[in-house]
Amino acid sequence: MLSHLERQSASDTKKRIAIGGIWHETNTFASGKSDYSAFETYQLAKRDELIRRYRGSNTELGGFIGHAETSRFQLVPTLFAAAVPSGIIEHQTAMKLCHELIDTIHNAGSLDAIFLSLHGAAIAEEIDDLDGFILERLRSIFGPQIPIVITIDYHANVTEKMVRHASVIIGYDTYPHVDMAERGEEAAQVAARILETNQVPHCSFKRIPLITSPLNQQTDKEPMRGIFQLLHEIEEWPQILCGTVAMGFPYCDVDHLGASVLVYGTEPTMTEKAVNSLSNRIWAKRKSFTPEVVSVKEGIRQAVNAESFPVVVVEAADNIGGGSAGDATDVLAELIRIQAKGSVMLIADPEAVQKAISSGVGRRTALKIGGKSDRFHGSPVEIFVTVRSVSDGEYVHKGSYMTGYVSSMGKSAVVDADGITIVLTSRRSMPFDAEQLRCVGIEPQKQKIITVKSAIAWKAAYGDIAKQTIVVDSSGVCPIDLSKLQYHSRPKPLFPLDG
Ligand SMILES: [Zn+2]
Known part of the structure; x- marks a missing residue:
């Protein structure tokens, strides 16, 4: 007892x-x-x-x-x-x-x-x-x-x-x-x-x-x-x-x-x-x-012509947080085509990071950016850029997503293509905290267009400052229209695929 x-x-x-x-x-x-x-x-x-x-x-x-x-x-x-x-x-x-x-x-x-x-x-x-x-x-x-x-x-x-x-x-x-x-x-x-x-x-x-x-x-x-x-x-x-x-x-x-x-x-x-x-x-x-989306061309046109900024352009199909490669180039190509100055985007491309680093900060160099992972993310964009900075790409989450956690984009380089800022990262890095841009010297609030490779979770980073959100129908392995996917094993029936 x-x-x-x-x-x-x-x-x-x-x-x-x-x-x-x-x-x-x-x-x-x-x-x-x-x-x-x-x-x-x-x-x-x-x-x-x-x-x-x-x-x-x-x-x-x-x-x-x-x-x-x-x-x-x-x-x-x-x-x-x-x-x-x-x-x-x-x-x-x-x-x-x-x-x-x-x-x-x-x-x-x-x-x-x-x-x-x-x-x-x-x-x-x-x-x-x-x-x-x-x-x-x-x-x-x-x-x-x-x-x-x-x-x-x-x-x-x-x-x-x-x-x-x-x-x-x-x-x-x-x-x-x-x-x-x-x-x-x-x-x-x-x-x-x-x-x-x-x-x-x-x-x-x-x-x-x-x-x-x-x-x-x-x-x-x-x-x-x-x-x-x-x-x-x-x-x-x-x-x-x-x-x-x-x-x-x-x-x-x-x-x-x-x-x-x-x-x-x-x-x-x-x-x-x-x-x-x-x-x-x-x-x-x-x-x-069922979400509302516009073509990449129309979306970028609307973003450039917006009255207040920043505008967030959402590349949901290349959602890194959904498993996509983060190197789709159709939005980047359109930003460059129409010279959308004041825009910023991230592209995961370790090869381009290395090339930028070996060129050196302040130097102008030709790069092939993105579109290298597979056939679902477009082709590389070939442009001349000026290397603005290089860093280890580490930051502490200060927003509401995983607050306090340290994330690393791997070696990163910020390059400028005539007013379009491209953050090249070695790792695929989800845009869920504004420190991701701040740690490489970019203030999100001052940008005209922020492009995010994300569906919704980017709002934890930029939801408070976005004056307008435009979802574009871009390339990647997280298509908005699920009927674009070739399923073999899914259950049937499944709405909306089977009506
Ligand atoms: Zn989730």
């Missing part, structure tokens, strides 16, 4: 929770494969380094760590690896990362729970649901009792396997994504509740045969604003714990492609009612997800 003191110390024992994850949004239409270096050069942290790197940042791990450090959790950091969205993950890389994550968790000693930051649209060469694969392996090692709580992106293509093996799945509530730390904190609260009550909530999960361009999925605009209002109302219903709306990532050719909703709670009739309400609402709004 335990004495009073022994009971006290047993209840004070901290709960040991392993944390980690593998995060990748895989674009199966992108050329090239994502290898281990794609993770090493973006985000790869092991053991204590994981805590040091993410503590205090606006990331899922940052939120989870913040909550844990003020509660009775003892964190066991394992591995977190993320790559900038890109092509299919090479088999060896997927196996290496999964082994590193799973083995470290397995060898961590006795655990009370596991928290993982996943994406929900990770695809490897031989595993089309890498997120589900990781969860299934952990469940088979640890058995049915241990709580496994995970966070996923709003663009997850959620599978039955993920739902079956995770105790609770929590998705972002925002697009542009700015609530990562909040969701990580929510995951910590949910894990604490499961550990306290010893009760795993019931899940109702429903897939919606719908796939949409990211362009009309912004959560502070209709139709998503109303859908999230409904979700938040549902989360206040009795016996409901939490819910997620995942709009899916359309640039994946997999049989589990599409939007879905999940609701957790203690009473199955209530969770069922909740997922039906949400999925009915989303289905009823399915026709309002």
